[in-house]
Amino acid sequence: MTATESGFFGRLNWDALPIVGLIQDPNANEIVANTAAGIVLVGVVAVVSLLTWFRLWGPLWRDWLTSADHKKIGIMYIVFAIVMLARGVLEGVVMRAQQAAGPGDGFLEAEHFAELFSTHGTIMIFFVAVPFVFGIANFVVPLMIGARDVAFPVLNQISLGLTVSAGMMLMVSLVVGEFSTGGWTAYPPYTGAAFNPGVGPDYWIWAIVVSGVGTTLTGLNFAVTIYKLRAPGMKFMRLPMYCWTIICSSILLIFAMPPLGVAALLLAADRYLDFHFFTNDLGGNMMNYANLFWLFGHPEVYLLVLPAYGIYSEIFATFSAKRLYGYNSLVIATMSIAIMSFTVWLHHFFTMGQSALINAVFGIATMLIAIPTGVKVYDWMATLWRGRIRFTVPMLYGLAFLMLFVIGGLSGVILANPTVDYQVHNTLFLVAHFHNVLLPGVLFGLLAAYNYWFPKAFGFRLNEFWGRVTVALWTVGFMLTFLPLYFVGLMGMPRRSFSWEDPSFHPYMIVAVIGALVILAALLSVLVQLWVSIRDRDKTTAPVGDPWDGRTLEWSIPSPPPPYNFAIIPQVTDRDDFAAAKEQARAYPKPEAYEDIEMPRNTGIGFILCVLSGIWMFALVWWIWWLAILITALIVLAIIVWSFDTNTELVIPAEEVRKEHEAWLDLVHASAAVNRDHETAPENRGLARPDLEAVT
Amino acid sequence: MKRAPTHSYPGINLGRRHASADKAAEVVTFGFWVFLMSDLVYFGLMFAIYITMIDAQAGGPGPHELFDLKSVFAQTLILLTSSLTVGLAMLALKYNLPRSRIVLWFGVTLLLGLSFLALEIRDFMAMAEKGGIPQRSGFLSAFFGLVPLHGLHVAAGCLWLIVLGIQLRVMGMTDLVISRVVRLALFWHFLDLIWIGIITIVYFGGLTYG
Numbered sequence: 058m059t060a061t062e063s064g065f066f067g068r069l070n071w072d073a074l075p076i077v078g079l080i081q082d083p084n085a086n087e088i089v090a091n092t093a094a095g096i097v098l099v100g101v102v103a104v105v106s107l108l109t110w111f112r113l114w115g116p117l118w119r120d121w122l123t124s125a126d127h128k129k130i131g132i133m134y135i136v137f138a139i140v141m142l143a144r145g146v147l148e149g150v151v152m153r154a155q156q157a158a159g160p161g162d163g164f165l166e167a168e169h170f171a172e173l174f175s176t177h178g179t180i181m182i183f184f185v186a187v188p189f190v191f192g193i194a195n196f197v198v199p200l201m202i203g204a205r206d207v208a209f210p211v212l213n214q215i216s217l218g219l220t221v222s223a224g225m226m227l228m229v230s231l232v233v234g235e236f237s238t239g240g241w242t243a244y245p246p247y248t249g250a251a252f253n254p255g256v257g258p259d260y261w262i263w264a265i266v267v268s269g270v271g272t273t274l275t276g277l278n279f280a281v282t283i284y285k286l287r288a289p290g291m292k293f294m295r296l297p298m299y300c301w302t303i304i305c306s307s308i309l310l311i312f313a314m315p316p317l318g319v320a321a322l323l324l325a326a327d328r329y330l331d332f333h334f335f336t337n338d339l340g341g342n343m344m345n346y347a348n349l350f351w352l353f354g355h356p357e358v359y360l361l362v363l364p365a366y367g368i369y370s371e372i373f374a375t376f377s378a379k380r381l382y383g384y385n386s387l388v389i390a391t392m393s394i395a396i397m398s399f400t401v402w403l404h405h406f407f408t409m410g411q412s413a414l415i416n417a418v419f420g421i422a423t424m425l426i427a428i429p430t431g432v433k434v435y436d437w438m439a440t441l442w443r444g445r446i447r448f449t450v451p452m453l454y455g456l457a458f459l460m461l462f463v464i465g466g467l468s469g470v471i472l473a474n475p476t477v478d479y480q481v482h483n484t485l486f487l488v489a490h491f492h493n494v495l496l497p498g499v500l501f502g503l504l505a506a507y508n509y510w511f512p513k514a515f516g517f518r519l520n521e522f523w524g525r526v527t528v529a530l531w532t533v534g535f536m537l538t539f540l541p542l543y544f545v546g547l548m549g550m551p552r553r554s555f556s557w558e559d560p561s562f563h564p565y566m567i568v569a570v571i572g573a574l575v576i577l578a579a580l581l582s583v584l585v586q587l588w589v590s591i592r593d594r595d596k597t598t599a600p601v602g603d604p605w606d607g608r609t610l611e612w613s614i615p616s617p618p619p620p621y622n623f624a625i626i627p628q629v630t631d632r633d634d635f636a637a638a639k640e641q642a643r644a645y646p647k648p649e650a651y652e653d654i655e656m657p658r659n660t661g662i663g664f665i666l667c668v669l670s671g672i673w674m675f676a677l678v679w680w681i682w683w684l685a686i687l688i689t690a691l692i693v694l695a696i697i698v699w700s701f702d703t704n705t706e707l708v709i710p711a712e713e714v715r716k717e718h719e720a721w722l723d724l725v726h727a728s729a730a731v732n733r734d735h736e737t738a739p740e741n742r743g744l745a746r747p748d749l750e751a752v753t
Numbered sequence: 754m755k756r757a758p759t760h761s762y763p764g765i766n767l768g769r770r771h772a773s774a775d776k777a778a779e780v781v782t783f784g785f786w787v788f789l790m791s792d793l794v795y796f797g798l799m800f801a802i803y804i805t806m807i808d809a810q811a812g813g814p815g816p817h818e819l820f821d822l823k824s825v826f827a828q829t830l831i832l833l834t835s836s837l838t839v840g841l842a843m844l845a846l847k848y849n850l851p852r853s854r855i856v857l858w859f860g861v862t863l864l865l866g867l868s869f870l871a872l873e874i875r876d877f878m879a880m881a882e883k884g885g886i887p888q889r890s891g892f893l894s895a896f897f898g899l900v901p902l903h904g905l906h907v908a909a910g911c912l913w914l915i916v917l918g919i920q921l922r923v924m925g926m927t928d929l930v931i932s933r934v935v936r937l938a939l940f941w942h943f944l945d946l947i948w949i950g951i952i953t954i955v956y957f958g959g960l961t962y963g
Contacts, residue, residue, distance in 0.1 A: 208780050273791055281784040311787060315794035323802070323898060331888050332894040333811075334802070340809025340891025345802055352798075697916055703924065 062735025067680035068256070068583055071235040085164040092248075093624065094232045123659040125210035126620055127195050130217050132514060134203050135507070137221055139583075139629045141184040146580050149178040153511055153538065155555060157570035160563065162556045164219045168556035171238035172257070179261060182405060183268050186495070188505045191275050194303045194364060194394045196383045198279060200611035200618065201297050203288025203627045208281040210275055211705075214675035218667030219271030219514040223264040226674050227627025230260040234678070238259040240553065242350055242404045243324065243671045245343050250328045256678050258328065263674040268695070269314050276310025277386040279303055284332040288610070290629035292386070298381055301388050302367030303611075305395035306360040312399070313356035315461035320349035329677075347409060347478030351402035362494065363391060365502025366433055369455050372436050372505055375605050376452040377444025378733065380633060383436040390436075397426050407475045407480050416475040423473035430466060434459065447736055449525035449605070453657075456506035457532045465493030468543065486546025492539045501531065504583070511590075511744070512604045516616045518597040523586035537572025537605045541565040600721075601728050605736065606745035608636035613644065615721045616743060624718035638749055651711040658707045662699045666692065719729035778932040782928050785936045788800045791942050792906075795823050796947050799899040800954050809891030816959035819885040821876060828872050829948065832907075835865035839938050846934055852926055853866045855934065859918045862941070866911045871906050893961070900955060910944060913937055 071077055075094045079087040091313065108114055127739045152173050154164040161662040165173070195213065199206055207213050230236040237257035239248040244419055245266075248258040283304045287296070296304075324346065333341040374381040381387065403411065403419040437459060446452070466489040472478050481487060504527070531699045550557060602616040610627060613619075613635040625648040631637040638644040669692050676684035730746035731738070806818075843860035844850075876899075880886075887897035918935055924930050 208784060277784060277787045277791065280787055281780060285780045285783060310796055311843045315791055317800055319795060319798045319802075326887075326894070326898060331889065332898070333809075333889075333891045334806075334894050339812075339813075340806065340811040341888070341894075342805065342809065342891060343803060346888065349798065351801075693912075700916065701920065701924070702930065703927070 058248070063597055065681075065683075067676070067682070069233070069679040069681065073453045073567075075232070077168045084631060086166045086169050087164060089494050090169060090231075093147075097113040097228050097231050099718045110456075114361055119550075119659070122664045123661050124197060125206070125214050125657040125660060125663075126197050127207045127210065127213060128622075128666045130213050131195030131197075134188045134195060134220070136187050137217075137224060138189035138192060139222055139588055141180050141188075141227075142629055143580060145177055145180045145185055146457050146576060148173050148180075148615040150570075150577050152177065153566075153570040153573035155483065156557065157566040159556065160558050160560055165555060167237075167555045168238055171240075171553070172236045174553050175237045175240050175243075175257075175261070176230075179237075179666065180224075180227060181495075182241060182357070182361075183265065183272075184220070184227065186499055186503075187268075188220055190306070190364045191279075192512070193270075193368070193503060193506045194279060194306075196514060197506075197611060198282060198300055198303055200513070200614070201300055201365070201623055202286060202291060202610050203610050203623060203629065204282065204286040205622050206657065207214045207278050208286055209278050211660055211662060213278055213716055214660070214663030215666050216278065217343055217669055218663040218665075219274075220268050222674070223268035223271070223346075225671055226264040226267075226678075229675065232644045234260070239701055242354070243321075244350075245324055245327065245346050246337050246341070248324065248328075249336055251336065251732065252332070252366055252549070256326070259678040262325045262328070263677055266325070267670050267674060268316060269318045269321070273314040274738035276307040276314065278307075280307040280311060283307070285645075288623075288627050288629050289633075294385070295629060295632045295634070297367075298370035298384065298391075299364070299367035299609075299611065301391050302363040303371075305391050306388070308344070309356045309360035309363075309395055309398065312358065313353045315353075315697050316349045317353035317357075320346055320353070323349075344409065347406050347454060348402070351405040352399075354405060356395075356398045358491075358494070359508060362498045362502075363394065365390065365499045367500045368506045368509070369437060369458060370440075371609065372451045372455050372509055373440045374633070375509075375607055376447050376449055377471070378606060379440055379444040380608075383432075383434070383437035384632065386432055387436050390432045393429040394426060395420065397429075401426065404473060404475075407478045412473070420473050420475045420478075424470055427466060427470050432461060441676075447733055449508075449737065450506040450519070450521060450528060450613075451509040454501045454508070455526065457528065458505075461497035461532070462494065463534065465490060465497060468493060472697040475677050481546055484546040485542040485550050485552050488552045489542035489546055492535075492542075496531075496535045496539070508688045509605070510596075510611075512599050512681070513602065513611055513616050513618070516600050517590065517594040518599060518604055518741075520590040520593065520597070521588050523582060523589050527579055527582040527586055528577055530582050534572050534575030534577075537575055538569050539572070541568045541572075541575075590613075596739040597741075599741060601725050601743030602743050603635075605742045606636075606639075606733060608633040610635055613638070619714075619717055621656055621714070624648065624651065624714050639745065645722060649724060651715040651718070653711050654714060655706045656709060658705050660702075660705070661701075669695065702725065757900055758769050761888075768873075776813075777928065778935070780934055782935060782939075785939060789939065792943070792946075796950070798904070799895075799902060800950060803895040803899050803955060804958070806891045806895040807959060810963070811890040813893060814880075814883055814885050814892040815892065816956075816963035818883055820956055820960060821879065821881045822956065822960075824872055824876050824954070825952060828876075829841050829952055831865050831869045831872070832945055832948050835862045835869070836942055838862045838865065839941045842934070843938050846931065852921055856918055856921055859921075863911055863914045865908055866914065869937075870904060870911070873900070877901070896955065896959075900951060903944065903951060906944050906947070910937070910941055 074091045075087070086303045108117060121133060143273065151165070152170065155165045155170055157172075158164055163170075195207070226709055227236065234256040235241055237248060237253070237260060239253065239258060241263070243258060243261050246252060248261070279320045283300055284298070323332070323334040327334050327336055327341070331338040335341050335343045335346045337343075370381055372388060401423045404423045407416050407420070419748070437455075448456075472487065472490055474482065486624070508524055510518050542565070545562050546552075548559075548561065549560070550562050600616055602614055602618075603612040604616075605612070610629075613627070614623060626635070635644065671687055673685060673688040675693065676682075676688060725744060726744045728744040729740065730744045732746045735741055822899070837855045838861045842855045842862070845854040845858060851884050885893055887894045914937065917937055919935070
């Protein structure tokens, strides 16, 4: 069948359902595939029934899906990221199990294993790391810079909608048809129509294109927010370090997402319209794809890790009760990393035929990035030096990060040498390296941020004991799973192999699968911590809003913050303005006058575009042309109709603001301040007593 | 949000009487510049792809057989004139001329945009008759990945002109509509800029090196 002669349902038929495969040929491979599809279906049914049972559809629609509040959008991003994280971790465990079942073929078929590593990579990067990073940023950035929302609240909602609908396509691919087997990089010509005529690469393409649009718009939104909406007096050199990393990240998104969009769309042109961008014949050139993809791909890893650096910077400063050491050098280092990240993409394909000179240039550029990163590590350690250190959960993540991340970074410097890279290229050494930077770097940072800002979002702290258990499980699980891969990688075991023969790999594979199970336990422990924390929330409430003796503006407002964040936009006079205010006893001022506040009204456009883009992707994947055209027209129409809506602002009267704010100020004055010895005790209601020892 | 009494955005002159259009316009216009930067990266990459694929003709027809410079010249004149008419609409906005003047210049711009598209499509069909279809070679794929992408932007601009023309009549000269007029003008000039790149790199470059 060709694209032009497909019928009413395109190329969709009953064979696309995995259950058909199970009935025709029951084996371990089909059972795993059907279990995965079953988990998706059971998950959907469970969510729908719970929502119906507790009559939550109305509140869900009114308070969440149509909300343009950056805090709620941030929380929805994080929930989505954790759901996808669960799938990504499960896939990782299955892959480790497959390789541990060797020597020989294990229990999965090669195709199925290839789908697993393709979805695992795609999900972890695009649908866990990115939404988690920007979920945290959504929640935190406007609060940190003293703004009432992001620059474009509705656009923010649309970004979320597009990211979620693209992520849902990966879930749909479990149940209908199959996903790509071409890895998260989807190199043609393997993913071209000649070698891969099925739907797999098409699921990848459209998920990447749609989420890419959403993510680009997020980058735009945050760049503009931080440039234009900072509170008066917050000059750039007073900007919290975390916001610096987000602005760098946003700039990277603005410039680095287009190459990915171009790569995916040109691949789509090859597959759908028989173009010859990357084909083997008629002048196609797959090296263009490799260059485009990594022109995106390398900035991508920095746009994920920079915000984590920012999170650690805030956490180290807060839990040492000290000003961040070397703020200026950290700003310069962050900017340097952001710029240099565009100059190193070629190190992802040293072995693909460039001259030695070009490889040397890119190898040296890659090694240079280690310098600003090293500056950061020393600055963080100097921040800890003689601080009033508390080993809370975020701090423990930070310490695990400091030690483990340096190993990952150093293995990166090893890989930056093209001659070494020729030896370990495409081995598990590389897999160990990038997991070593992404887990302790990005994921630990995000989990630290989750623990750190959770009380701000919900008004109570997370359970400390289960938090520590989680840190221990992640750390041990990470080390058991990925450190052995360095060794088998050096021994020559290729990555992405569903089958292997050398018996000397076996012990390492066994250790790695045990580690994977510990990581699974860590994931469960995250959920247990959440459950226990919600159950025992009476003992950890901190409504005053400053449980950690915080330094930046977000701690100067109630927890959870009101929809408008700040009753009065603060006047910033210092870096770490709230810490300075507490030292100078000018925190919690009583405003003289209040003003009406305009906030964006709820709108359904983000949700509508989420649903429409989901159907659009599905129609394109399955060649249902009439539907794709119809939905395209509906998307254009929806945007036009929305542009006629002028009733977009909601005014909150000054009187209401005054009442709420004064009630909270009364609570502040009625609460007992606690010092840092009682930070995790029930009496910490979120009012910090200035810790005289720590004044520097 | 409380609006600042003066407009502080340096790039765009909204005119004195729009002093209230202000901070909001400043944020939105800056955001639109950022969007254009991102869009520019798309085009920049497509130019790069085209340059690497000029030689990838695979025995198919090349620039000398396919390109019709007379038509390209006509398209250039039309598009540059349309930039002028958008500029006149902006001047009408700035000097507080009646709303109908803006709508008029929008109408002229729309006609020019549509004639540009008509000529471009005629060119594509003429190329197809000579065997110049994107399925033929990497070079033609790169050409048809880039030039119609610009055409698609012009088509989107035309749709925007129509919608905004209606909004000018229905919603009147509100701050929101004025800020949209400013952004549409930016977008239209951006399309012109890309077209200059296309005649230089795609047509002249193709004829020189292809």
